[in-house]
Amino acid sequence: MKGNLYIIPSSISEENIFPEINKDIINTINHFVVENSKVSLGFIKRICPEKEISYENFEVLDEDDPIITSKQLGLCMRGENIGLLTDAGCPNIADPGAKLILHAHENNINVIPLVGPSxxxxxxxxxxxxxxxxxxxxxxxxxxxxxxxxxxxxxxxxxxxxxxxxxxxxxxxxxxxxxxxxxxxxxxxxxxxxxxxxxxxxxxxxxxxxxxxxxxxxxxxxxxxxxxxxxxxxx
Amino acid sequence: MKGNLYIIPSSISEENIFPEINKDIINTINHFVVENSKVSLGFIKRICPEKEISYENFEVLDEDDPIITSKQLGLCMRGENIGLLTDAGCPNIADPGAKLILHAHENNINVIPLVGPSxxxxxxxxxxxxxxxxxxxxxxxxxxxxxxxxxxxxxxxxxxxxxxxxxxxxxxxxxxxxxxxxxxxxxxxxxxxxxxxxxxxxxxxxxxxxxxxxxxxxxxxxxxxxxxxxxxxxx
Incomplete structure (x- = not known):
């Protein structure tokens, strides 16, 4: 069974503007495709302080090359959930992410957007x-x-x-x-x-x-x- | 000092898709302008089960008459916070609310939208x-x-x-x-x-x-x- 692709809104400041369920879901994910590893590591550490996470859990989103984008879904194809994060805001809303998400659809991966600030x-x-x-x-x-x-x-x-x-x-x-x-x-x-x-x-x-x-x-x-x-x- | 007009997203089912801060803010508000009193009472009772609230705390949004809409901001003009709620979703996003919000701007009332599902x-x-x-x-x-x-x-x-x-x-x-x-x-x-x-x-x-x-x-x-x-x- 394939994993899900979670589309995760983020922010560089406030933490209390996210639903609690986002934290629960982030806690179950070990692989994130991100716009910027440092920014996303900071965000996840603030939202889920107890989560063990390092740069090894991140892969930088590469939308210029569709083949790489598709490859970045490899773990998802093999059953692991993946989280997509941009620097601040909602992925694909005036932010990167479209190509990765479209590749997920093409590969029949379930896409689940989470609620957050836009x-x-x-x-x-x-x-x-x-x-x-x-x-x-x-x-x-x-x-x-x-x-x-x-x-x-x-x-x-x-x-x-x-x-x-x-x-x-x-x-x-x-x-x-x-x-x-x-x-x-x-x-x-x-x-x-x-x-x-x-x-x-x-x-x-x-x-x-x-x-x-x-x-x-x-x-x-x-x-x-x-x-x-x-x-x-x-x- | 005038009160704030809070624009509050709502839902008819899930409660865990709202940030905790929405609950804190709703708990401080005693006057709500709503699309439907029964639906909004149900929503607030689910989000804030300990809050004492009844139909007396609600006024039904009347956007057909700009004078009434303006009157509905009366408590806000006199310093009380007001919450605007529609049946499910974000007020003013494919939902009513625009005229009340525009009247708030005309009366220099601070408009504060809360994060929630759209x-x-x-x-x-x-x-x-x-x-x-x-x-x-x-x-x-x-x-x-x-x-x-x-x-x-x-x-x-x-x-x-x-x-x-x-x-x-x-x-x-x-x-x-x-x-x-x-x-x-x-x-x-x-x-x-x-x-x-x-x-x-x-x-x-x-x-x-x-x-x-x-x-x-x-x-x-x-x-x-x-x-x-x-x-x-x-x-």
Missing amino acids: SILLAMMGSGLNGNNFSFNGYLPVDKNERSIKIKKLEIQSRNNNQSQIFIETPYRNQSLFDDLKRNLNNHTFLCVAKNIGSKNQKIKTMQVKDWKSKKEIIEKEPTIFIFHSGLVTF | SILLAMMGSGLNGNNFSFNGYLPVDKNERSIKIKKLEIQSRNNNQSQIFIETPYRNQSLFDDLKRNLNNHTFLCVAKNIGSKNQKIKTMQVKDWKSKKEIIEKEPTIFIFHSGLVTF
Whole structure:
């Protein structure tokens, strides 16, 4: 019988935001495929302090080579459970993992995702913007012109389809993206800025663009999720 | 000082999929705005068996009237914490709550979402399809022709934007939607069928449409999330 592939959410700080059952499952797993061994070792030691674990229990995820990815499922094919971990957050949600998981499906390995924090989902829940129809767009283009075009295109899409648009940015470019959003979006578009989600100083705020303009908010390098919704707010 | 609005995920079955901190927070809250009082009372009694709570602690969410929604935040404006609960899942993720949350933002009430299960997010994690760019589309049109057009439109969107398309259906129409997907999608499109997510008999399976066609899978009335991704799988 084949083992299961557990998809395990993680975090670099808080431990009390994970269900107890995650700990029980992690305690039964001896082989982890991870984004970064040091980060994952730290996480597991915090969640399961009594677990005997070392770098020997880790294999670094290699998604560039599909053959290696498939090989990394070898133990699972032979009956052992495997845990997939990224540095912080949910594997495959704006994080690596897709190819390994797809290979598991191709090999009829049972895939079991565990409950845990996703800053994207938490931001969407807390935004008050339309969560019946939303699109996660990852990163916007870095080039200023292309980015402006993309923002305006997403705003039209939001208005036409009544769809909330979610995206993220590398922390050091957050302020510049925020300025671009204020410059390019319609004054009446609702914009949610969700900072430091999952940590003690998290802050979620939704206002119309005209109100953000008058607020002079500074985002600096805090991890931030941006969500906007254009047009009449009808859910 | 104003109270906080806590956005609380819930479930109708398992209790061990919630972080312990949710229980601590629920124990401090005496006023809940809920989708259905009976369901929410049952949930809180299971999560916090020692908590003294009755129907007097609940107010039914009324999103049709923005004035009432705003009034429901009255206790929060006067310093009390409020919890928002839907029947099962995360408020505002394919569930009610958006208007109340948006009113909280307008009234400068702090909005705090708690971690918990979202079948949409868990299905996306487990699908192995592109989670760097995905769109949650809610329900597709009921009319057969309109639905076929929509499926084909979303397939083009998936291919052009490398975007996974997620949607749900009323359980009794699941089988008919599944048949429509097999009929309308390209044979090489990857389709994930995620059934009974969050319960013990959950099952997530991703295959190309041609393989689903030969499998004769029956979905019946199990709660199901559908995700597809068209074109070359490049993440």
